[in-house]
Amino acid sequence: MTAIDARRSVPAGTAGPARKPRWTRDGFETRFFGIARWVVIGALLIVTAFPFYYMALLSIRDLGSVLNNPGALWTDVRHLNLSAYKRVLVSVSSGGEGFLGFMRNSAVLSFGTVALTLLVSIPGSYAISRLRFFGRRHISVLFLAVYLFPSIILAVPLFVFFTRVNMRGSLVAVLLVYVSQTVAVSIYMLRNYFDTIPVSLEEAAALDGCGRLGTMWRISLPLAMPAILANALFIFMVAWNEFLFALLFLADDRSRWTVSLGLSELTGNSIEIPTTVLMAASVVTTIPIIVLFFASERLLAGGLTAGAEKG
């Protein structure tokens, strides 16, 4: 075989260009899309990354130079100016904007949402995936509907209800709302994962004398850990980024603002606060999510396709 190939390739190599027309559609397309592909990748990279680069850049320049030369695409390291970050982070009483406090609120809400949602959604999704009980199908449909339903429609009655019971400014109310917003998608994602775990593993455990809860705890839960982690990251991201309910519930009391709300309230009166400070605040708001995202990119990307952020 190799001998034949070798013999054939000699004339093909010499006579090839003469026999083949130079411009075939296939050759043209292969070359065209080969180049277009890199152009597209380059353009997409600039479009997606530049705003974040620009955000970081402005946050470390000083205001005067930004106003003098707004088009600059980089800054001299010697002119590095971190005063904006100082002003953003320190508390109001020390002349800052108090973002450390906002970050604490956001962290409490986000971790609380993750813990509470997983606490109810892990057993719930296990039940929907594994156990036969009356109403299982209806509950599945209900959760899908809740997941698809837009939050602005819920905003009015929840705003009214929590105002009525005098709980509107409390973090607990917001926590409860966040859990209700994430629990449906969480069950949805975890249920799909439990469905992929073979039942035979659990049956084996049951034969060995493991009770139902024991099986769930010792067998199913460890197997579902990747999905649970991805789910936890996803919920954290949703809670950290959430804006509408924070705005409706917490806007009145500065000590309860989350980072997103704090940033939007600051930009609202941006006449008094310099752009560089606001950009530093944007960076502070974004950094935790970016760090989390790059630290767990594979997990989170999996989590993002398993479910999707409503909005």
Add this chain to the structure above:
Amino acid sequence: MRRSEARAGIGLIAPTVVIVIAVVVLPIIWSISLSFQRVRLLTLHSAGFFGQYSLENFKLVFTSQGFVSTLLTTVAYSVLGTAASIALGLVAALALRRRFKARGLVRSIMLLPYVAPVVAATFVWQVMLSPQFGIVDYWGKRLFGWDKPVAFLSQQTSRVSIFGIHLGIPLALIMVILFEAWRQFPFAFLFLTARLQAIPGSLEEAAKVDGATVSQRFRYVVWPQLVPTIAVLSVLRFIWTFTKFDDIYLLTGGGAGTEVVSVRVYNFLTGNGDIGLASAQALVLAVVMAVPVGFYMWRFGRREERLS
């Protein structure tokens, strides 16, 4: 055995069901009741489930100034935003299909707009598009030679002359649609990438052997495989874009011809403190939304019971 299984199942699912009913289902029902009552934030203490029902709020919703234009804006925003984000996601998924060095990193960077907090993303856009010291305006003046500062986000229509024809384009609306495409294309990108990976390579190889060019292989082999995913994405993105609040509220505040229905609901609620009116407007939105939601659940919910 069967009975104990049912009992365990109900026990495990009960906490979730209680939360969903208490914080989602009951509020929706109450909202329906509120939309038929004249309730304001100041008279809230007397509001309950029962009251004097009337159709007054709905009459106000339909006859109030700007109802039609808001609806049209919302439709334009959601249709074009959905289409643009899916098209961009498709282009990105195809460009990143073949393996290359640092593809993982490029992929992660492209997801940034989607995972970043919406407040920070909208704010950096505002700064970049600012007519005073925005970088877009700065380079636009130098590279494209526009002479006056362009207020991208606060100008309802912009006069543009192309080949001597003067056109008025809805500038602010175009900007919020572009923002939507920028922020949501990674979503379509992720789903389409997952779908592309599932296409068996042998199909395309066979087409290649038969002499199909790159574009023909896409048109006749890859595209038919993607259509179902694109259909799912379209319905989902349409549902969520139609009711989107954050992006437009933060970018333009609903000004300059970008007021969408959800911003209107918010303004009725907090600006006017008119709870009945806000509920009625939200209910109208919910009824409109029930069509695509129902369609999605009927078409895709049962068969696949998953999003991908």
